[in-house]
Amino acid sequence: MTTPVAAPVHTFVKGHGTGNDFLLYADPDGAAPLSTSEVAALADRHTGIGADGVIRAVRSAAITEGADRAAGREPAALWFMDYVNADGSVAEMCGNGIRVFVAFLRHAGLLALDDGDTVQVATRAGVLGVRREGRDYAADLGRWSAPGGGAALAQGFDASVGVAGLAEPRPGLRLDLPNPHTVIALEDTEQLEVLDLTQAPIVDPAPARGTNVEFVVPLGDREVDIVDSTGAVVGSKTVGVVRMRVYERGVGETLSCGTGACAAALAVRNWFGEGAPQEWIVQVPGGELRVRMLPDDHVELAGPAELVGTVTTL
Incomplete structure:
Protein backbone atom coordinates (compact mmCIF):
# COMPACT_ATOMS: atom_id res chain seq x y z
CA MET A 1 0.00 0.00 0.00
CA ARG A 143 -0.40 6.29 39.95
CA TRP A 144 -3.83 7.73 39.24
CA SER A 145 -5.23 10.84 40.89
CA ALA A 146 -8.44 12.85 41.16
CA PRO A 147 -8.00 16.58 40.39
CA GLY A 148 -10.95 17.30 42.70
CA GLY A 149 -9.33 15.36 45.52
CA GLY A 150 -11.13 13.43 48.23
CA ALA A 151 -14.15 15.73 48.13
CA ALA A 152 -14.82 14.89 44.48
CA LEU A 153 -14.39 11.16 45.11
CA ALA A 154 -16.76 11.31 48.08
CA GLN A 155 -19.37 13.25 46.14
CA GLY A 156 -18.86 11.08 43.06
CA PHE A 157 -18.55 13.93 40.57
CA ASP A 158 -16.90 17.30 40.03
CA ALA A 159 -17.86 18.26 36.48
CA SER A 160 -20.87 18.54 34.21
CA VAL A 161 -20.89 17.05 30.70
CA GLY A 162 -23.28 17.76 27.86
CA VAL A 163 -23.37 15.57 24.76
CA ALA A 164 -25.61 15.16 21.72
CA GLY A 165 -28.04 12.33 22.34
CA LEU A 166 -28.73 13.20 25.98
CA ALA A 167 -31.45 15.69 26.85
CA GLU A 168 -29.47 17.36 29.61
CA PRO A 169 -25.92 17.52 31.01
CA ARG A 170 -24.79 14.71 33.30
CA PRO A 171 -22.40 14.75 36.27
CA GLY A 172 -18.89 13.48 35.60
CA LEU A 173 -15.89 12.53 37.71
CA ARG A 174 -12.45 13.80 36.68
CA LEU A 175 -9.47 11.45 36.93
CA ASP A 176 -5.86 11.80 35.76
CA LEU A 177 -3.85 8.77 34.54
CA PRO A 178 -1.99 11.14 33.87
CA ASN A 179 -4.04 11.88 30.73
CA PRO A 180 -7.08 13.87 31.86
CA HIS A 181 -10.38 11.95 31.86
CA THR A 182 -13.97 12.74 32.75
CA VAL A 183 -16.22 9.73 33.39
CA ILE A 184 -20.02 9.85 33.13
CA ALA A 185 -22.39 7.04 34.22
CA LEU A 186 -25.42 6.15 32.10
CA GLU A 187 -28.44 4.04 33.04
CA ASP A 188 -28.31 1.38 30.32
CA THR A 189 -26.64 0.27 27.09
CA GLU A 190 -29.44 1.69 24.94
CA GLN A 191 -28.63 5.14 26.28
CA LEU A 192 -24.96 4.52 25.55
CA GLU A 193 -25.65 3.52 21.95
CA VAL A 194 -27.63 6.64 21.00
CA LEU A 195 -24.88 9.07 21.97
CA ASP A 196 -23.63 11.23 19.11
CA LEU A 197 -19.85 11.45 19.57
CA THR A 198 -19.15 13.05 16.20
CA GLN A 199 -18.85 16.28 18.18
CA ALA A 200 -16.78 16.89 21.30
CA PRO A 201 -18.79 16.74 24.54
CA ILE A 202 -19.02 20.02 26.43
CA VAL A 203 -17.31 19.76 29.81
CA ASP A 204 -17.87 22.33 32.55
CA PRO A 205 -15.56 23.52 34.00
CA ALA A 206 -13.60 23.45 30.77
CA PRO A 207 -10.31 21.59 31.43
CA ALA A 208 -7.16 23.53 30.63
CA ARG A 209 -5.48 20.52 28.97
CA GLY A 210 -8.62 19.19 27.37
CA THR A 211 -10.02 15.85 28.46
CA ASN A 212 -10.97 12.43 27.23
CA VAL A 213 -14.62 11.76 28.03
CA GLU A 214 -15.81 8.25 28.93
CA PHE A 215 -19.48 7.28 28.98
CA VAL A 216 -19.97 4.09 30.98
CA VAL A 217 -22.67 1.61 31.89
CA PRO A 218 -21.90 -0.61 34.92
CA LEU A 219 -22.93 -4.23 34.19
CA GLY A 220 -22.42 -5.75 37.63
CA ASP A 221 -19.88 -8.51 38.20
CA ARG A 222 -19.06 -12.02 37.03
CA GLU A 223 -17.04 -15.01 38.18
CA VAL A 224 -13.96 -15.83 36.11
CA ASP A 225 -11.44 -18.65 36.34
CA ILE A 226 -8.02 -18.19 37.90
CA VAL A 227 -5.48 -19.90 35.65
CA ASP A 228 -1.89 -20.72 36.65
CA SER A 229 1.22 -20.53 34.46
CA THR A 230 0.54 -24.00 33.04
CA GLY A 231 -2.98 -23.09 31.94
CA ALA A 232 -4.66 -25.10 34.70
CA VAL A 233 -7.73 -23.63 36.43
CA VAL A 234 -6.91 -23.24 40.13
CA GLY A 235 -9.90 -21.27 41.36
CA SER A 236 -12.21 -18.37 40.57
CA LYS A 237 -12.56 -14.68 41.39
CA THR A 238 -15.13 -11.92 41.10
CA VAL A 239 -14.50 -9.13 38.60
CA GLY A 240 -16.57 -6.08 37.77
CA VAL A 241 -17.84 -5.44 34.27
CA VAL A 242 -18.42 -2.09 32.60
CA ARG A 243 -19.20 -1.04 29.02
CA MET A 244 -17.71 2.16 27.64
CA ARG A 245 -17.62 4.58 24.73
CA VAL A 246 -15.00 7.31 24.62
CA TYR A 247 -14.33 10.64 22.95
CA GLU A 248 -10.56 11.18 22.87
CA ARG A 249 -9.12 14.67 22.82
CA GLY A 250 -7.18 15.29 19.63
CA VAL A 251 -8.81 12.30 17.92
CA GLY A 252 -12.59 12.02 18.32
CA GLU A 253 -14.48 8.83 19.14
CA THR A 254 -12.16 5.82 19.15
CA LEU A 255 -12.88 2.09 19.33
CA SER A 256 -10.89 1.93 22.56
CA CYS A 257 -8.86 3.99 25.03
CA GLY A 258 -6.54 2.25 27.46
CA THR A 259 -6.16 4.96 30.08
CA GLY A 260 -9.87 5.66 29.56
CA ALA A 261 -10.69 2.04 30.40
CA CYS A 262 -8.73 2.46 33.64
CA ALA A 263 -10.55 5.72 34.40
CA ALA A 264 -13.89 4.01 33.77
CA ALA A 265 -13.06 1.14 36.11
CA LEU A 266 -11.74 3.48 38.80
CA ALA A 267 -14.82 5.72 38.62
CA VAL A 268 -17.30 2.82 38.78
CA ARG A 269 -15.36 1.22 41.64
CA ASN A 270 -15.55 4.54 43.48
CA TRP A 271 -19.29 4.83 42.87
CA PHE A 272 -19.89 1.26 44.05
CA GLY A 273 -18.03 1.97 47.30
CA GLU A 274 -16.60 -0.46 49.82
CA GLY A 275 -16.51 -4.06 48.65
CA ALA A 276 -16.29 -3.21 44.95
CA PRO A 277 -14.07 -5.55 42.89
CA GLN A 278 -10.40 -4.75 42.46
CA GLU A 279 -10.37 -6.17 38.93
CA TRP A 280 -12.56 -5.12 36.02
CA ILE A 281 -13.41 -6.13 32.49
CA VAL A 282 -14.01 -3.05 30.36
CA GLN A 283 -16.00 -3.68 27.18
CA VAL A 284 -15.19 -1.22 24.40
CA PRO A 285 -16.39 -1.22 20.76
CA GLY A 286 -13.06 -2.81 19.76
CA GLY A 287 -13.04 -5.66 22.29
CA GLU A 288 -12.28 -6.16 25.99
CA LEU A 289 -9.59 -4.81 28.30
CA ARG A 290 -8.68 -5.91 31.81
CA VAL A 291 -8.02 -3.40 34.58
CA ARG A 292 -6.51 -4.31 37.96
CA MET A 293 -6.01 -2.05 40.97
CA LEU A 294 -2.46 -2.22 42.38
CA PRO A 295 -1.02 -0.96 45.68
CA ASP A 296 -0.12 2.72 46.15
CA ASP A 297 -2.91 3.88 43.79
CA HIS A 298 -1.28 2.28 40.77
CA VAL A 299 -3.46 0.70 38.08
CA GLU A 300 -2.65 -2.05 35.56
CA LEU A 301 -4.09 -2.37 32.07
CA ALA A 302 -3.95 -5.67 30.19
CA GLY A 303 -5.09 -6.67 26.74
CA PRO A 304 -4.07 -7.55 23.19
Missing part, protein backbone atom coordinates in the same frame (compact mmCIF):
# COMPACT_ATOMS: atom_id res chain seq x y z
CA THR A 2 1.32 3.47 -0.82
CA THR A 3 -0.08 6.80 0.29
CA PRO A 4 1.12 10.24 -0.91
CA VAL A 5 2.07 11.82 2.39
CA ALA A 6 5.12 14.03 2.69
CA ALA A 7 7.22 12.83 5.63
CA PRO A 8 10.92 12.22 6.30
CA VAL A 9 10.18 8.65 7.40
CA HIS A 10 8.81 6.28 4.80
CA THR A 11 8.05 2.96 6.50
CA PHE A 12 5.57 2.46 9.32
CA VAL A 13 4.05 -0.53 11.05
CA LYS A 14 0.29 -0.38 11.57
CA GLY A 15 -0.87 -1.81 14.89
CA HIS A 16 -3.82 -1.64 17.26
CA GLY A 17 -4.99 -2.52 20.75
CA THR A 18 -8.70 -3.40 20.76
CA GLY A 19 -9.19 -1.20 17.70
CA ASN A 20 -7.25 1.81 19.01
CA ASP A 21 -4.86 2.06 16.05
CA PHE A 22 -1.40 3.51 15.59
CA LEU A 23 1.37 4.06 13.08
CA LEU A 24 4.73 3.10 14.60
CA TYR A 25 8.27 3.66 13.41
CA ALA A 26 11.78 3.26 14.78
CA ASP A 27 14.00 6.32 15.12
CA PRO A 28 16.73 5.04 17.48
CA ASP A 29 18.92 8.13 17.31
CA GLY A 30 16.07 10.65 17.42
CA ALA A 31 16.98 12.00 13.98
CA ALA A 32 13.57 11.75 12.27
CA PRO A 33 10.79 13.36 14.32
CA LEU A 34 7.56 14.26 12.54
CA SER A 35 6.05 17.73 12.61
CA THR A 36 2.50 18.35 13.79
CA SER A 37 1.30 18.76 10.21
CA GLU A 38 3.07 15.58 9.08
CA VAL A 39 1.45 13.55 11.86
CA ALA A 40 -1.97 14.98 11.03
CA ALA A 41 -1.48 14.18 7.33
CA LEU A 42 -0.41 10.60 8.03
CA ALA A 43 -3.22 9.97 10.52
CA ASP A 44 -5.97 11.37 8.31
CA ARG A 45 -8.32 8.51 7.44
CA HIS A 46 -9.33 9.96 4.06
CA THR A 47 -6.20 11.51 2.58
CA GLY A 48 -3.53 9.77 4.67
CA ILE A 49 -2.93 6.27 5.99
CA GLY A 50 -5.22 6.66 8.98
CA ALA A 51 -4.64 6.12 12.71
CA ASP A 52 -5.62 7.39 16.14
CA GLY A 53 -2.01 8.33 16.77
CA VAL A 54 1.63 8.01 15.75
CA ILE A 55 4.28 6.37 17.95
CA ARG A 56 8.01 6.89 17.49
CA ALA A 57 10.51 4.53 19.16
CA VAL A 58 13.54 6.53 20.29
CA ARG A 59 16.43 5.37 22.44
CA SER A 60 16.04 7.11 25.78
CA ALA A 61 19.66 8.30 25.63
CA ALA A 62 18.85 10.19 22.43
CA ILE A 63 16.19 12.37 24.10
CA THR A 64 17.91 15.68 24.76
CA GLU A 65 15.29 18.43 24.98
CA GLY A 66 12.31 19.50 27.08
CA ALA A 67 10.27 17.52 29.56
CA ASP A 68 10.88 14.31 27.61
CA ARG A 69 14.51 14.39 28.71
CA ALA A 70 13.51 13.49 32.29
CA ALA A 71 11.89 10.30 31.06
CA GLY A 72 15.07 9.42 29.22
CA ARG A 73 17.30 9.60 32.31
CA GLU A 74 16.16 6.24 33.72
CA PRO A 75 18.96 3.80 32.82
CA ALA A 76 16.63 0.77 33.04
CA ALA A 77 14.44 2.14 30.24
CA LEU A 78 16.28 1.74 26.94
CA TRP A 79 13.37 2.98 24.80
CA PHE A 80 11.24 6.11 24.93
CA MET A 81 7.68 6.00 23.56
CA ASP A 82 7.05 9.28 21.75
CA TYR A 83 3.26 9.24 21.36
CA VAL A 84 1.32 11.90 19.43
CA ASN A 85 -2.44 12.13 18.83
CA ALA A 86 -3.95 12.07 15.34
CA ASP A 87 -4.11 15.88 15.20
CA GLY A 88 -0.42 16.16 16.07
CA SER A 89 -0.95 17.15 19.71
CA VAL A 90 1.26 15.52 22.32
CA ALA A 91 -0.33 13.17 24.87
CA GLU A 92 1.06 12.28 28.29
CA MET A 93 0.44 8.56 27.84
CA CYS A 94 -1.49 5.93 25.89
CA GLY A 95 -2.47 2.70 27.60
CA ASN A 96 -3.23 0.80 24.40
CA GLY A 97 -0.28 2.43 22.68
CA ILE A 98 2.33 1.29 25.20
CA ARG A 99 1.30 -2.34 24.72
CA VAL A 100 1.44 -2.03 20.94
CA PHE A 101 4.77 -0.20 21.31
CA VAL A 102 6.34 -3.19 23.09
CA ALA A 103 4.91 -5.58 20.48
CA PHE A 104 6.46 -3.34 17.80
CA LEU A 105 9.87 -3.34 19.49
CA ARG A 106 9.82 -7.14 19.53
CA HIS A 107 8.69 -7.32 15.91
CA ALA A 108 11.45 -4.91 14.83
CA GLY A 109 14.13 -6.96 16.62
CA LEU A 110 14.79 -4.10 19.05
CA LEU A 111 13.69 -6.02 22.15
CA ALA A 112 13.79 -9.60 23.39
CA LEU A 113 11.06 -10.29 25.94
CA ASP A 114 10.18 -13.77 27.20
CA ASP A 115 6.66 -14.63 28.29
CA GLY A 116 6.17 -13.40 31.87
CA ASP A 117 9.06 -10.93 31.73
CA THR A 118 8.74 -7.15 32.17
CA VAL A 119 10.39 -4.34 30.23
CA GLN A 120 10.72 -0.74 31.44
CA VAL A 121 9.52 1.88 28.96
CA ALA A 122 10.20 5.60 29.25
CA THR A 123 7.13 7.79 28.61
CA ARG A 124 6.01 11.32 29.31
CA ALA A 125 4.24 9.82 32.35
CA GLY A 126 7.52 8.43 33.65
CA VAL A 127 9.05 4.98 33.37
CA LEU A 128 6.40 2.25 33.23
CA GLY A 129 6.69 -1.53 33.32
CA VAL A 130 5.08 -3.69 30.63
CA ARG A 131 4.78 -7.45 31.17
CA ARG A 132 4.34 -9.96 28.38
CA GLU A 133 1.41 -12.36 28.83
CA GLY A 134 1.62 -14.59 25.77
CA ARG A 135 0.11 -12.58 22.92
CA ASP A 136 -1.19 -9.99 25.41
CA TYR A 137 0.63 -7.37 27.47
CA ALA A 138 -0.05 -5.87 30.90
CA ALA A 139 1.16 -2.35 31.69
CA ASP A 140 1.47 -0.72 35.10
CA LEU A 141 0.26 2.75 34.13
CA GLY A 142 1.49 4.32 37.33
CA ALA A 305 -1.57 -5.81 20.94
CA GLU A 306 -1.85 -6.64 17.24
CA LEU A 307 0.48 -5.67 14.41
CA VAL A 308 -1.35 -5.83 11.10
CA GLY A 309 1.12 -4.76 8.40
CA THR A 310 3.85 -2.52 7.09
CA VAL A 311 2.94 0.69 5.28
CA THR A 312 5.20 2.63 2.92
CA THR A 313 4.65 6.30 2.12
CA LEU A 314 5.75 7.98 -1.09
Whole structure:
Protein backbone atom coordinates (compact mmCIF):
# COMPACT_ATOMS: atom_id res chain seq x y z
CA MET A 1 0.00 0.00 0.00
CA THR A 2 1.32 3.47 -0.82
CA THR A 3 -0.08 6.80 0.29
CA PRO A 4 1.12 10.24 -0.91
CA VAL A 5 2.07 11.82 2.39
CA ALA A 6 5.12 14.03 2.69
CA ALA A 7 7.22 12.83 5.63
CA PRO A 8 10.92 12.22 6.30
CA VAL A 9 10.18 8.65 7.40
CA HIS A 10 8.81 6.28 4.80
CA THR A 11 8.05 2.96 6.50
CA PHE A 12 5.57 2.46 9.32
CA VAL A 13 4.05 -0.53 11.05
CA LYS A 14 0.29 -0.38 11.57
CA GLY A 15 -0.87 -1.81 14.89
CA HIS A 16 -3.82 -1.64 17.26
CA GLY A 17 -4.99 -2.52 20.75
CA THR A 18 -8.70 -3.40 20.76
CA GLY A 19 -9.19 -1.20 17.70
CA ASN A 20 -7.25 1.81 19.01
CA ASP A 21 -4.86 2.06 16.05
CA PHE A 22 -1.40 3.51 15.59
CA LEU A 23 1.37 4.06 13.08
CA LEU A 24 4.73 3.10 14.60
CA TYR A 25 8.27 3.66 13.41
CA ALA A 26 11.78 3.26 14.78
CA ASP A 27 14.00 6.32 15.12
CA PRO A 28 16.73 5.04 17.48
CA ASP A 29 18.92 8.13 17.31
CA GLY A 30 16.07 10.65 17.42
CA ALA A 31 16.98 12.00 13.98
CA ALA A 32 13.57 11.75 12.27
CA PRO A 33 10.79 13.36 14.32
CA LEU A 34 7.56 14.26 12.54
CA SER A 35 6.05 17.73 12.61
CA THR A 36 2.50 18.35 13.79
CA SER A 37 1.30 18.76 10.21
CA GLU A 38 3.07 15.58 9.08
CA VAL A 39 1.45 13.55 11.86
CA ALA A 40 -1.97 14.98 11.03
CA ALA A 41 -1.48 14.18 7.33
CA LEU A 42 -0.41 10.60 8.03
CA ALA A 43 -3.22 9.97 10.52
CA ASP A 44 -5.97 11.37 8.31
CA ARG A 45 -8.32 8.51 7.44
CA HIS A 46 -9.33 9.96 4.06
CA THR A 47 -6.20 11.51 2.58
CA GLY A 48 -3.53 9.77 4.67
CA ILE A 49 -2.93 6.27 5.99
CA GLY A 50 -5.22 6.66 8.98
CA ALA A 51 -4.64 6.12 12.71
CA ASP A 52 -5.62 7.39 16.14
CA GLY A 53 -2.01 8.33 16.77
CA VAL A 54 1.63 8.01 15.75
CA ILE A 55 4.28 6.37 17.95
CA ARG A 56 8.01 6.89 17.49
CA ALA A 57 10.51 4.53 19.16
CA VAL A 58 13.54 6.53 20.29
CA ARG A 59 16.43 5.37 22.44
CA SER A 60 16.04 7.11 25.78
CA ALA A 61 19.66 8.30 25.63
CA ALA A 62 18.85 10.19 22.43
CA ILE A 63 16.19 12.37 24.10
CA THR A 64 17.91 15.68 24.76
CA GLU A 65 15.29 18.43 24.98
CA GLY A 66 12.31 19.50 27.08
CA ALA A 67 10.27 17.52 29.56
CA ASP A 68 10.88 14.31 27.61
CA ARG A 69 14.51 14.39 28.71
CA ALA A 70 13.51 13.49 32.29
CA ALA A 71 11.89 10.30 31.06
CA GLY A 72 15.07 9.42 29.22
CA ARG A 73 17.30 9.60 32.31
CA GLU A 74 16.16 6.24 33.72
CA PRO A 75 18.96 3.80 32.82
CA ALA A 76 16.63 0.77 33.04
CA ALA A 77 14.44 2.14 30.24
CA LEU A 78 16.28 1.74 26.94
CA TRP A 79 13.37 2.98 24.80
CA PHE A 80 11.24 6.11 24.93
CA MET A 81 7.68 6.00 23.56
CA ASP A 82 7.05 9.28 21.75
CA TYR A 83 3.26 9.24 21.36
CA VAL A 84 1.32 11.90 19.43
CA ASN A 85 -2.44 12.13 18.83
CA ALA A 86 -3.95 12.07 15.34
CA ASP A 87 -4.11 15.88 15.20
CA GLY A 88 -0.42 16.16 16.07
CA SER A 89 -0.95 17.15 19.71
CA VAL A 90 1.26 15.52 22.32
CA ALA A 91 -0.33 13.17 24.87
CA GLU A 92 1.06 12.28 28.29
CA MET A 93 0.44 8.56 27.84
CA CYS A 94 -1.49 5.93 25.89
CA GLY A 95 -2.47 2.70 27.60
CA ASN A 96 -3.23 0.80 24.40
CA GLY A 97 -0.28 2.43 22.68
CA ILE A 98 2.33 1.29 25.20
CA ARG A 99 1.30 -2.34 24.72
CA VAL A 100 1.44 -2.03 20.94
CA PHE A 101 4.77 -0.20 21.31
CA VAL A 102 6.34 -3.19 23.09
CA ALA A 103 4.91 -5.58 20.48
CA PHE A 104 6.46 -3.34 17.80
CA LEU A 105 9.87 -3.34 19.49
CA ARG A 106 9.82 -7.14 19.53
CA HIS A 107 8.69 -7.32 15.91
CA ALA A 108 11.45 -4.91 14.83
CA GLY A 109 14.13 -6.96 16.62
CA LEU A 110 14.79 -4.10 19.05
CA LEU A 111 13.69 -6.02 22.15
CA ALA A 112 13.79 -9.60 23.39
CA LEU A 113 11.06 -10.29 25.94
CA ASP A 114 10.18 -13.77 27.20
CA ASP A 115 6.66 -14.63 28.29
CA GLY A 116 6.17 -13.40 31.87
CA ASP A 117 9.06 -10.93 31.73
CA THR A 118 8.74 -7.15 32.17
CA VAL A 119 10.39 -4.34 30.23
CA GLN A 120 10.72 -0.74 31.44
CA VAL A 121 9.52 1.88 28.96
CA ALA A 122 10.20 5.60 29.25
CA THR A 123 7.13 7.79 28.61
CA ARG A 124 6.01 11.32 29.31
CA ALA A 125 4.24 9.82 32.35
CA GLY A 126 7.52 8.43 33.65
CA VAL A 127 9.05 4.98 33.37
CA LEU A 128 6.40 2.25 33.23
CA GLY A 129 6.69 -1.53 33.32
CA VAL A 130 5.08 -3.69 30.63
CA ARG A 131 4.78 -7.45 31.17
CA ARG A 132 4.34 -9.96 28.38
CA GLU A 133 1.41 -12.36 28.83
CA GLY A 134 1.62 -14.59 25.77
CA ARG A 135 0.11 -12.58 22.92
CA ASP A 136 -1.19 -9.99 25.41
CA TYR A 137 0.63 -7.37 27.47
CA ALA A 138 -0.05 -5.87 30.90
CA ALA A 139 1.16 -2.35 31.69
CA ASP A 140 1.47 -0.72 35.10
CA LEU A 141 0.26 2.75 34.13
CA GLY A 142 1.49 4.32 37.33
CA ARG A 143 -0.40 6.29 39.95
CA TRP A 144 -3.83 7.73 39.24
CA SER A 145 -5.23 10.84 40.89
CA ALA A 146 -8.44 12.85 41.16
CA PRO A 147 -8.00 16.58 40.39
CA GLY A 148 -10.95 17.30 42.70
CA GLY A 149 -9.33 15.36 45.52
CA GLY A 150 -11.13 13.43 48.23
CA ALA A 151 -14.15 15.73 48.13
CA ALA A 152 -14.82 14.89 44.48
CA LEU A 153 -14.39 11.16 45.11
CA ALA A 154 -16.76 11.31 48.08
CA GLN A 155 -19.37 13.25 46.14
CA GLY A 156 -18.86 11.08 43.06
CA PHE A 157 -18.55 13.93 40.57
CA ASP A 158 -16.90 17.30 40.03
CA ALA A 159 -17.86 18.26 36.48
CA SER A 160 -20.87 18.54 34.21
CA VAL A 161 -20.89 17.05 30.70
CA GLY A 162 -23.28 17.76 27.86
CA VAL A 163 -23.37 15.57 24.76
CA ALA A 164 -25.61 15.16 21.72
CA GLY A 165 -28.04 12.33 22.34
CA LEU A 166 -28.73 13.20 25.98
CA ALA A 167 -31.45 15.69 26.85
CA GLU A 168 -29.47 17.36 29.61
CA PRO A 169 -25.92 17.52 31.01
CA ARG A 170 -24.79 14.71 33.30
CA PRO A 171 -22.40 14.75 36.27
CA GLY A 172 -18.89 13.48 35.60
CA LEU A 173 -15.89 12.53 37.71
CA ARG A 174 -12.45 13.80 36.68
CA LEU A 175 -9.47 11.45 36.93
CA ASP A 176 -5.86 11.80 35.76
CA LEU A 177 -3.85 8.77 34.54
CA PRO A 178 -1.99 11.14 33.87
CA ASN A 179 -4.04 11.88 30.73
CA PRO A 180 -7.08 13.87 31.86
CA HIS A 181 -10.38 11.95 31.86
CA THR A 182 -13.97 12.74 32.75
CA VAL A 183 -16.22 9.73 33.39
CA ILE A 184 -20.02 9.85 33.13
CA ALA A 185 -22.39 7.04 34.22
CA LEU A 186 -25.42 6.15 32.10
CA GLU A 187 -28.44 4.04 33.04
CA ASP A 188 -28.31 1.38 30.32
CA THR A 189 -26.64 0.27 27.09
CA GLU A 190 -29.44 1.69 24.94
CA GLN A 191 -28.63 5.14 26.28
CA LEU A 192 -24.96 4.52 25.55
CA GLU A 193 -25.65 3.52 21.95
CA VAL A 194 -27.63 6.64 21.00
CA LEU A 195 -24.88 9.07 21.97
CA ASP A 196 -23.63 11.23 19.11
CA LEU A 197 -19.85 11.45 19.57
CA THR A 198 -19.15 13.05 16.20
CA GLN A 199 -18.85 16.28 18.18
CA ALA A 200 -16.78 16.89 21.30
CA PRO A 201 -18.79 16.74 24.54
CA ILE A 202 -19.02 20.02 26.43
CA VAL A 203 -17.31 19.76 29.81
CA ASP A 204 -17.87 22.33 32.55
CA PRO A 205 -15.56 23.52 34.00
CA ALA A 206 -13.60 23.45 30.77
CA PRO A 207 -10.31 21.59 31.43
CA ALA A 208 -7.16 23.53 30.63
CA ARG A 209 -5.48 20.52 28.97
CA GLY A 210 -8.62 19.19 27.37
CA THR A 211 -10.02 15.85 28.46
CA ASN A 212 -10.97 12.43 27.23
CA VAL A 213 -14.62 11.76 28.03
CA GLU A 214 -15.81 8.25 28.93
CA PHE A 215 -19.48 7.28 28.98
CA VAL A 216 -19.97 4.09 30.98
CA VAL A 217 -22.67 1.61 31.89
CA PRO A 218 -21.90 -0.61 34.92
CA LEU A 219 -22.93 -4.23 34.19
CA GLY A 220 -22.42 -5.75 37.63
CA ASP A 221 -19.88 -8.51 38.20
CA ARG A 222 -19.06 -12.02 37.03
CA GLU A 223 -17.04 -15.01 38.18
CA VAL A 224 -13.96 -15.83 36.11
CA ASP A 225 -11.44 -18.65 36.34
CA ILE A 226 -8.02 -18.19 37.90
CA VAL A 227 -5.48 -19.90 35.65
CA ASP A 228 -1.89 -20.72 36.65
CA SER A 229 1.22 -20.53 34.46
CA THR A 230 0.54 -24.00 33.04
CA GLY A 231 -2.98 -23.09 31.94
CA ALA A 232 -4.66 -25.10 34.70
CA VAL A 233 -7.73 -23.63 36.43
CA VAL A 234 -6.91 -23.24 40.13
CA GLY A 235 -9.90 -21.27 41.36
CA SER A 236 -12.21 -18.37 40.57
CA LYS A 237 -12.56 -14.68 41.39
CA THR A 238 -15.13 -11.92 41.10
CA VAL A 239 -14.50 -9.13 38.60
CA GLY A 240 -16.57 -6.08 37.77
CA VAL A 241 -17.84 -5.44 34.27
CA VAL A 242 -18.42 -2.09 32.60
CA ARG A 243 -19.20 -1.04 29.02
CA MET A 244 -17.71 2.16 27.64
CA ARG A 245 -17.62 4.58 24.73
CA VAL A 246 -15.00 7.31 24.62
CA TYR A 247 -14.33 10.64 22.95
CA GLU A 248 -10.56 11.18 22.87
CA ARG A 249 -9.12 14.67 22.82
CA GLY A 250 -7.18 15.29 19.63
CA VAL A 251 -8.81 12.30 17.92
CA GLY A 252 -12.59 12.02 18.32
CA GLU A 253 -14.48 8.83 19.14
CA THR A 254 -12.16 5.82 19.15
CA LEU A 255 -12.88 2.09 19.33
CA SER A 256 -10.89 1.93 22.56
CA CYS A 257 -8.86 3.99 25.03
CA GLY A 258 -6.54 2.25 27.46
CA THR A 259 -6.16 4.96 30.08
CA GLY A 260 -9.87 5.66 29.56
CA ALA A 261 -10.69 2.04 30.40
CA CYS A 262 -8.73 2.46 33.64
CA ALA A 263 -10.55 5.72 34.40
CA ALA A 264 -13.89 4.01 33.77
CA ALA A 265 -13.06 1.14 36.11
CA LEU A 266 -11.74 3.48 38.80
CA ALA A 267 -14.82 5.72 38.62
CA VAL A 268 -17.30 2.82 38.78
CA ARG A 269 -15.36 1.22 41.64
CA ASN A 270 -15.55 4.54 43.48
CA TRP A 271 -19.29 4.83 42.87
CA PHE A 272 -19.89 1.26 44.05
CA GLY A 273 -18.03 1.97 47.30
CA GLU A 274 -16.60 -0.46 49.82
CA GLY A 275 -16.51 -4.06 48.65
CA ALA A 276 -16.29 -3.21 44.95
CA PRO A 277 -14.07 -5.55 42.89
CA GLN A 278 -10.40 -4.75 42.46
CA GLU A 279 -10.37 -6.17 38.93
CA TRP A 280 -12.56 -5.12 36.02
CA ILE A 281 -13.41 -6.13 32.49
CA VAL A 282 -14.01 -3.05 30.36
CA GLN A 283 -16.00 -3.68 27.18
CA VAL A 284 -15.19 -1.22 24.40
CA PRO A 285 -16.39 -1.22 20.76
CA GLY A 286 -13.06 -2.81 19.76
CA GLY A 287 -13.04 -5.66 22.29
CA GLU A 288 -12.28 -6.16 25.99
CA LEU A 289 -9.59 -4.81 28.30
CA ARG A 290 -8.68 -5.91 31.81
CA VAL A 291 -8.02 -3.40 34.58
CA ARG A 292 -6.51 -4.31 37.96
CA MET A 293 -6.01 -2.05 40.97
CA LEU A 294 -2.46 -2.22 42.38
CA PRO A 295 -1.02 -0.96 45.68
CA ASP A 296 -0.12 2.72 46.15
CA ASP A 297 -2.91 3.88 43.79
CA HIS A 298 -1.28 2.28 40.77
CA VAL A 299 -3.46 0.70 38.08
CA GLU A 300 -2.65 -2.05 35.56
CA LEU A 301 -4.09 -2.37 32.07
CA ALA A 302 -3.95 -5.67 30.19
CA GLY A 303 -5.09 -6.67 26.74
CA PRO A 304 -4.07 -7.55 23.19
CA ALA A 305 -1.57 -5.81 20.94
CA GLU A 306 -1.85 -6.64 17.24
CA LEU A 307 0.48 -5.67 14.41
CA VAL A 308 -1.35 -5.83 11.10
CA GLY A 309 1.12 -4.76 8.40
CA THR A 310 3.85 -2.52 7.09
CA VAL A 311 2.94 0.69 5.28
CA THR A 312 5.20 2.63 2.92
CA THR A 313 4.65 6.30 2.12
CA LEU A 314 5.75 7.98 -1.09
